[in-house]
Amino acid sequence: MSSYILKKSCTRSSLILSQNAALKFPLIAHLFSSLSQSQDANSTSAYNFLEKNTAGFPLFSHVRSKIPSGSRWKFVPSEFVRLFSSQAAVEPSTSDGLTVEGIINKQWPILGESESDWKSHASSIAQSVHLIKKRLQWKKLKVRLGILSAQLEKPDLWDDPVHAGKISREHGSLLGKMKEVNSIEQELLEHIDMIKLAREENDQELESESIKALLTMRKGVKEKELEALLAGEHDSSSCFIEVQAGAGGTESMDWAAMVIKMYEVWAQQRGYKVTVVDEMPGEMAGIKRATIKVDGQYAFGYAKAEVGVHRLVRISPFDSGKRRHTSFAAVAVIPILGDGSSRVQINESDLRIERMRAGGAGGQHVNTTESAVRITHIPTGISASCQNERSQHQNMASAMSVLQSRLDQLEMARQAQMNSRHTQSLTDISWGNQIRTFVLHPYRMVKDLRTNYEVSDPDSVLEGDLDGFILSFLSAHWIKRKTSCNLS
Amino acid sequence: MKLSLTRTSLSSILAPLLCNSHPSHRPISSLSVSHRPTSLTPETTPLFLRPPTSSASLSDLLKFRNWAETLSSSAGASFSAQDNGPDTHLLLRELTWLLEDALENPKTLAYCNPSAVSNDLLVSLRTDLEELYTLWKQRIDERRPFQYIVGCEHWRDLVLGVREGVLIPRPETEQVVELVSDAIKGNDELGDGLWADLGTGSGAIAIGIARILRDRGMVIATDLSPVAVEVASFNVQRYNLQDKVVIRQGSWFGPLKEAEGDLVGIVSNPPYIPTEHINGLQAEVKHEPRLALDGGTDGIGDLLYLCNGAVSMLKPGGFFAFETNGEKQCKFLLDYMETKVKGSFNDINIVSDFAGIQRFVTGFRTR
Ligand SMILES: C[S@@+](CC[C@H](N)C(=O)[O-])C[C@H]1O[C@@H](n2cnc3c(N)ncnc32)[C@H](O)[C@@H]1O
Numbered sequence: 001m002s003s004y005i006l007k008k009s010c011t012r013s014s015l016i017l018s019q020n021a022a023l024k025f026p027l028i029a030h031l032f033s034s035l036s037q038s039q040d041a042n043s044t045s046a047y048n049f050l051e052k053n054t055a056g057f058p059l060f061s062h063v064r065s066k067i068p069s070g071s072r073w074k075f076v077p078s079e080f081v082r083l084f085s086s087q088a089a090v091e092p093s094t095s096d097g098l099t100v101e102g103i104i105n106k107q108w109p110i111l112g113e114s115e116s117d118w119k120s121h122a123s124s125i126a127q128s129v130h131l132i133k134k135r136l137q138w139k140k141l142k143v144r145l146g147i148l149s150a151q152l153e154k155p156d157l158w159d160d161p162v163h164a165g166k167i168s169r170e171h172g173s174l175l176g177k178m179k180e181v182n183s184i185e186q187e188l189l190e191h192i193d194m195i196k197l198a199r200e201e202n203d204q205e206l207e208s209e210s211i212k213a214l215l216t217m218r219k220g221v222k223e224k225e226l227e228a229l230l231a232g233e234h235d236s237s238s239c240f241i242e243v244q245a246g247a248g249g250t251e252s253m254d255w256a257a258m259v260i261k262m263y264e265v266w267a268q269q270r271g272y273k274v275t276v277v278d279e280m281p282g283e284m285a286g287i288k289r290a291t292i293k294v295d296g297q298y299a300f301g302y303a304k305a306e307v308g309v310h311r312l313v314r315i316s317p318f319d320s321g322k323r324r325h326t327s328f329a330a331v332a333v334i335p336i337l338g339d340g341s342s343r344v345q346i347n348e349s350d351l352r353i354e355r356m357r358a359g360g361a362g363g364q365h366v367n368t369t370e371s372a373v374r375i376t377h378i379p380t381g382i383s384a385s386c387q388n389e390r391s392q393h394q395n396m397a398s399a400m401s402v403l404q405s406r407l408d409q410l411e412m413a414r415q416a417q418m419n420s421r422h423t424q425s426l427t428d429i430s431w432g433n434q435i436r437t438f439v440l441h442p443y444r445m446v447k448d449l450r451t452n453y454e455v456s457d458p459d460s461v462l463e464g465d466l467d468g469f470i471l472s473f474l475s476a477h478w479i480k481r482k483t484s485c486n487l488s
Numbered sequence: 489m490k491l492s493l494t495r496t497s498l499s500s501i502l503a504p505l506l507c508n509s510h511p512s513h514r515p516i517s518s519l520s521v522s523h524r525p526t527s528l529t530p531e532t533t534p535l536f537l538r539p540p541t542s543s544a545s546l547s548d549l550l551k552f553r554n555w556a557e558t559l560s561s562s563a564g565a566s567f568s569a570q571d572n573g574p575d576t577h578l579l580l581r582e583l584t585w586l587l588e589d590a591l592e593n594p595k596t597l598a599y600c601n602p603s604a605v606s607n608d609l610l611v612s613l614r615t616d617l618e619e620l621y622t623l624w625k626q627r628i629d630e631r632r633p634f635q636y637i638v639g640c641e642h643w644r645d646l647v648l649g650v651r652e653g654v655l656i657p658r659p660e661t662e663q664v665v666e667l668v669s670d671a672i673k674g675n676d677e678l679g680d681g682l683w684a685d686l687g688t689g690s691g692a693i694a695i696g697i698a699r700i701l702r703d704r705g706m707v708i709a710t711d712l713s714p715v716a717v718e719v720a721s722f723n724v725q726r727y728n729l730q731d732k733v734v735i736r737q738g739s740w741f742g743p744l745k746e747a748e749g750d751l752v753g754i755v756s757n758p759p760y761i762p763t764e765h766i767n768g769l770q771a772e773v774k775h776e777p778r779l780a781l782d783g784g785t786d787g788i789g790d791l792l793y794l795c796n797g798a799v800s801m802l803k804p805g806g807f808f809a810f811e812t813n814g815e816k817q818c819k820f821l822l823d824y825m826e827t828k829v830k831g832s833f834n835d836i837n838i839v840s841d842f843a844g845i846q847r848f849v850t851g852f853r854t855r
Contacts, residue, residue: 268595281577355659355842360572361814362843363660364761364781367633367772369585370578371659390585390642392659392842 092182094189094196100126103188113215118195121214125188128218128225129181135228136177145174184221191217227298229474234335234412235301240277240402241267244289246309246328251316253286256329258462259310260290263303263331265464272296276388277398285318291386291402293336300335305473306466307333308435315441324441328434334405344407352376355392373399382406436469438462451476534639534649540592540612549587549597549611556583556624563628571770573631582634586623589638590614631771641690648690648723653715655780657692660841661757664809665696667839667850668755671807672700678807681752685709686740686794689780691720691733693755698724698732705752708734710743713779740790741797751801757811758790759783788817795825799832802853808833815846822849 093099108123148171151157158164191214198207230236241263245256267274273295280288294303309330316325337343356372372387373395384402386395438446438458446461446469447454453472455461461469544552560583564576574582588594592612613620626632635641635656641648643657644665650656672679679701685694688709698707711717717737724733736743744751760783761769773781783790791810798808812818818838825833836851 281580353842362841362845363658363811363813363847364655364757364759365765365769365773366572366658367635367656367770367776368574368578368659369582369634370574388581391644391646391662393644393662394642 092186092189094193096196098189098192100129100185100188104130113218116208116211116215118192118211118214121211121218122188122192124218125184125214125221128221129184129188131225132181132221132228135231136181138181141174141178145171145178148174180224184217184224187217188214226471226474227301229471229477230298230301232301232304234337235304236298237300237335237337238272238293238295239300239303239336240291240293240334240405241303241306242289242291242332242334243287244330244332245282245287246330248325248327250282250284250286250318251325252327252329253282253284253288254318255286255310255312255327256289257282257286258312259329259331260287260292262462262464262466263294263306264292266466267292267294267296267299267303267464269464270296270302272299277402278384278386279388293398293401300333302470302474303333304335305470305477306331306435308433311434311437313437313439313441334402334409336401336405337408343404344411346377346404346407350378352378353396356387371395375399375403377403377407380407380410382410448473532639532649532651534589534647535586535614536589536638536640536647537649538614540614542613542616543610544613544617546596546609546611548617549613552617552620552624553583553587553597555621559624559628567631567771573770573772574634579627582627583624585634586620586638589640590620631775633772633775636775643692644696646692646695646723646727648692648695649719649726650690651715651719652775653713653777654719655689655716655776657690658757660843660847661692661811662696663839663841663848664693664755664757664811665700667809667848668697668753668807669700671753671809671850677803677805678752679704681705681803681806682747682750683707683753683755684741684744684747684751684801686754686756687711687716687758687780687790688720688735689713689716689757691723691735693757694720694733694735695723695727695729697753697755698729699727701732706732706734708736708744708747710736710738710740712737712739713777715777716780740794741801744801748801750803751806752803753807753809754794754798754802755809756794758794760787760791760811760813760817762787762813783813787813788820791817791821792824795821796829798853799829804853804855806853807850808853809848809850811848812846818846818849825849825851 091099091101093102103122103126106123108119110124110127111117111120148167151167152171157167191210194210195207195214198204198210241260243256243260243263245253248255264274264276275293275295276290277293278289278291280290282288309328312327312329313324315322319325352375354374354376356370360366369390370387371390371392371394372385373392374383374385375396376383382403384399384406386398386402389395389398433449435450436446436448438461440458444458445454445456446458448469451469451472453469455468557580560579561576564574564579567573567579568575587597590613591597592614596611615623623637627634627637633656635650636652639649639651641650641656643659644662648657668683683694683697683701683705685691685697685707686709688694688711691709694707694709701707709720711720714737717735720735724730724735741748759779759781761781763782763784765787766778766782769781791812794810798806802808810821812821822836822838825836832854833851834854836849838846839848839850841847
């Protein structure tokens with residue numbers, strides 16, 4: 001992915017290897033090293049113990065790209081393959097010979113979804129299909145599928161069951177993708193046939209129904225187009241999103257709170273399950289940092305587009321002088337690996353567990369609802385804390401899962417760095433860089449510094465309307481990744 | 489075959505315990521509650537389990553939240569200075585939880601934008617708005633424990649109903665279940681047998697143990713307090729464990745005479761605070777029943793009683809875990825077991841709690 005990231009993760013890993021626990025991994029803190037202010041020494045917060053060392057966020061980089069796994073076929077009978085490939089060989093078309101490529105060539109203008117214009121819908125779908133095919137490397141995919149089919153037909157294939165299993169799984173996966181795309185094309189053309197028929201017969205009901213069906217399809221395919229972008233190894237995972245306030249006291253803590261809220265609402269709107277894992281409130285307002293867990297398919301794939309520093313320019317409501325302030329919030333995104341993936345083994349004896357208790361005798365003497373837990377992995381210095389659950393047991397489980405994910409991420413970064421010397425020359429974003437600016441004054445806009453994607457309505461973005469930013473980043477990022485693949 | 493033997497002997501012990509067929513064997517103080525249906529009045533049902541019969545406009549609810557936040561901000565600092573009570577952050581978190589429990593759909597509040605709220609959007613509530621004001625006033629003015637306000641305590645992975653008259657289970661006590669879990673690992677005899685939780689209160693430890701025993705052993709829990717017995721029965725039923733946990737009212741071992749010498753495990757968190765410390769307790773704790781806290785002059789009386797009882801009640805090889813007031817009581821108990829009831833127990837251990845305070849004494853009945 002990025003030479004910058006890789007170089008950074010490389011330094012980071014060597015820190016670990018040297019077992020320099022004292023250096024810990026205050027990556028977010030590191031992010032702010034140039035901006036940060038010193039910790040308020042006489043803070044009376046009850047969370048002092050949590051502040052001692054800011055949790056580290058090792059970087060994560062994708063170096064390998066993988067075709068997203070679609071439907072899996074254990075074994076595909078070769079008759080079927082032949083049957084299917086002969087079908088695929090004939091390019092589908094409408095009754096009057098219009099093909100999907102033909103639609104693209106016509107360059108019908110793509111209007112908003114609310115416009116009930118079938119040509120616009122059809123054009124949008126065709127564009128999406130085109131992009132999906134490009135992302136799947138359609139021509140290569142077909143060649144590869146041919147090779148695999150040939151191998152599957154060899155009579156001695158199953159002499160080596162492991163190899164055979166691999167071949168047949170890959171074949172099944174590729175075939176599944178191909179079938180899916182072909183069926184979209186088929187469906188599109190059928191709807192067009194329907195509309196033409198309806199017009200000939202003057203059947204308005206049928207026409208409007210078919211247009212509606214096209215619209216539904218358009219939305220679904222758009223989503224698929226996005227998913228085709230999410231081909232990274234862990235893109236389909238759930239994730240943690242962590243926001244940390246930069247320098248600037250209450251104003252920037254307020255900003256950090258706005259940012260985490262933005263992600264909560266965004267995730268909520270996407271239908272993900274959101275839980276606040278860890279939240280350290282600021283003294284006056286806002287938060288010093290917070291971690292939320294976003295549960296659901298592709299949460300990481302989307303959210304990773306948000307990694308970096310987010311800048312806010314506005315007249316601070318906390319400044320009685322009504323001056324303009326600039327503040328920063330850093331965002332880290334950590335994938336939660338499924339149990340299937342190789343997860344780092346954590347030794348219980350390597351953990352230091354701290355729990356918040358009012359001092360004193362404890363036990364029957366004390367009534368408290370405080371049950372914060374902080375777990376530190378001593379060899380790496382990485383730690384995680386959770387205080388938002390209502391029992392200690394639950395806080396412990398939550399903190400443990402954050403810690404596990406951070407250690408997994410660290411390990412991934414280490415491995416990525418090991419087998420990626422050749423990507424050193426590539427350029428890409430760095431998660432430590434500023435990625436987005438929100439300006440509320442003197443004018444209003446939100447701009448992504450990587451893609452130049454820009455909107456003039458910050459409120460809608462702060463209310464979770466982030467998909468435009470995410471999509472444009474993922475597309476740009478995808479194209480870059482592709483170019484870099486070709487280079488290497 | 490060992491397993492089926494265990495099963496037989498277990499059921500023969502449990503038969504009288506479960507059916508109360510030998511009332512004459514039980515001490516007078518022991519009452520059966522197992523066939524008294526636990527009916528809770530609306531006020532004693534945990535808030536989060538009540539039906540959403542009330543409603544309020546979102547703007548009124550936000551007004552309540554603002555009011556409660558202001559109240560908490562001014563009070564928090566003085567509570568923590570006064571007697572290590574809750575600080576402002578904690579009170580605010582409790583407020584969030586109160587609303588979480590009171591709203592039928594808690595997300596309404598979490599994701600609403602106060603400036604863009606339409607005033608008449610109605611929100612379903614499990615109690616009326618007026619009651620919310622009353623409850624939060626009680627929390628601040630009377631220091632009524634938050635867990636009594638919402639009627640529940642989140643403990644381990646459980647949500648236990650609690651109310652005035654029963655002790656709110658402490659986070660330290662979660663570890664008792666962990667100790668039992670460790671003891672059971674690789675020891676089928678313990679995993680398949682009959683356990684006793686003495687002074688069960690809300691039933692926390694008993695339910696925790698029953699859930700790690702799964703479909704194997706059983707638990708019998710006792711308490712002298714009728715309120716505790718009622719609350720524990722409610723919680724046992726809520727977790728659908730009425731076939732695994734038997735609740736008996738009575739003093740310590742009184743209700744389980746039939747099980748003498750047959751228990752594979754005894755756990756207890758008896759009252760252990762020395763009487764002279766009761767007056768200086770944190771304001772919230774003073775709302776809890778004295779019967780659950782006051783351990784007499786040195787606070788160790790009940791622990792010693794339980795320790796003596798364990799000699800005859802435990803099967804050889806049986807396990808015990810007691811929670812204590814700290815280092816002093818732990819050491820005293822350990823010494824007592826090694827000298828006064830010498831030879832009865834082995835592998836006696838002191839275990840510290842998460843704050844590093846020596847809190848538990850564990851061991852085994854000598855074979
Ligand atoms: C510290 S509380 C523990 C409650 C519960 N086991 C827990 O850990 O949350 C002590 C319990 O012992 C009960 N108790 C006090 N004296 C008792 C006695 N003589 N026999 C049985 N239970 C008694 C109290 O009613 C109270 O529920």
